[in-house]
Amino acid sequence: MRYGLVGKFTAQPGRRDEFVAILLQAAEALGSNEDCIHYLVSTAEEADAIWATEVWTNKAAHDASLEPADVRALITQAMPLIASMSDRLELQVVGGKGI
Amino acid sequence: MRYGLVGKFTAQPGRRDEFVAILLQAAEALGSNEDCIHYLVSTAEEADAIWATEVWTNKAAHDASLEPADVRALITQAMPLIASMSDRLELQVVGGKGI
Numbered sequence: 568m569r570y571g572l573v574g575k576f577t578a579q580p581g582r583r584d585e586f587v588a589i590l591l592q593a594a595e596a597l598g599s600n601e602d603c604i605h606y607l608v609s610t611a612e613e614a615d616a617i618w619a620t621e622v623w624t625n626k627a628a629h630d631a632s633l634e635p636a637d638v639r640a641l642i643t644q645a646m647p648l649i650a651s652m653s654d655r656l657e658l659q660v661v662g663g664k665g666i
Numbered sequence: 667m668r669y670g671l672v673g674k675f676t677a678q679p680g681r682r683d684e685f686v687a688i689l690l691q692a693a694e695a696l697g698s699n700e701d702c703i704h705y706l707v708s709t710a711e712e713a714d715a716i717w718a719t720e721v722w723t724n725k726a727a728h729d730a731s732l733e734p735a736d737v738r739a740l741i742t743q744a745m746p747l748i749a750s751m752s753d754r755l756e757l758q759v760v761g762g763k764g765i
Contacts, residue, residue, distance in 0.1 A: 571708050571719070573672065587760055594762035605704070605764030607721070609670050609757035618757055620670070620719060622706070622764070658708035658717055661686055663693040665704030665721070665764070 569604065569666065570629055571658030572621040577650045583615050586648040590619060593641050602628030604666050615650065622660055668703065668765065669728055670757030671720040676749045682714050685747040689718060692740050701727030703765050714749065721759055 578586045590608040597603040605622040623629040632638065660666065677685045689707040696702040704721040722728040731737065759765065 571706070571717075573717075573719070591761055597763050603763060605762070607670070607759055607762040607764060609759045611755065611757055618670075618672075618755070620672070620757075656710065656717070658710055658719075660706055660708045662690055663704070663706040664696050664702060665706060 569660035570623045570626040571656075571660045572619070572623070572629060573654070573656040573658065574619050574652060575654040576617045576619070576652055577613075578615045578617060578648055579650050580615060582648040583610065583617060586617055586645060589641055589645045589648070590617065593638065596637055596641070597632065600628075600632060603632065622666060626657075668759035669722045669725040670755075670759045671718070671722070671728060672753070672755040672757065673718050673751060674753040675716045675718070675751055676712075677714045677716060677747055678749050679714060681747040682709065682716060685716055685744060688740055688744045688747070689716065692737065695736055695740070696731065699727075699731060702731065721765060725756075 576586065587608055594606040594608060597606050602624040607620045609618045610616065611618060675685065686707055693705040693707060696705050701723040706719045708717045709715065710717060
């Protein structure tokens with residue numbers, strides 16, 4: 568069954584848009600990763616909140632996606648912009664529209 | 667900006683799979699709705715939990731999608747299977763892979 572991942576990032580005050588831009592770069596880098604079905608970047612009403620919602624063919628493919636040098640470089644760039652991470656939720660995506 | 671919606675349903679004990687089947691029917695009914703980009707149905711580690719994660723072109727289109735008779739019939743069918751609804755989250759989907 569497909570692997571879903573939802574998680575919230577809280578950016579350092581005023582740094583949300585910089586962080587969003589880095590996540591969108593990460594999404595673009597995943598364009599050629601056939602195991603990555605969705606990698607969506609969202610904001611919410613709360614001023615500094617960013618949500619990432621992902622669907623992968625399997626969890627191992629997700630975990631492996633964090634290893635390449637270009638992704639590690641993005642993570643290093645993003646870390647100072649993050650105040651906290653929370654609300655991590657792992658899902659088994661049964662089906663539906665859009666996958 | 668695209669409208670995202672995440673929400674958790676807790677099914678009555680042992681009724682999760684029936685509820686999932688109804689949500690998958692709803693997703694199929696949305697197949698021809700061009701404003702519905704994603705409508706995903708997931709389960710989680712918690713035994714009776716079901717998560718719906720949706721992306722729409724806009725909130726009004728989502729709200730309107732609950733009105734047609736076939737959708738209302740599915741809602742009526744699903745209601746007795748639901749113990750509670752929680753964790754509702756509205757998102758502004760900025761971008762990413764898969765939309």
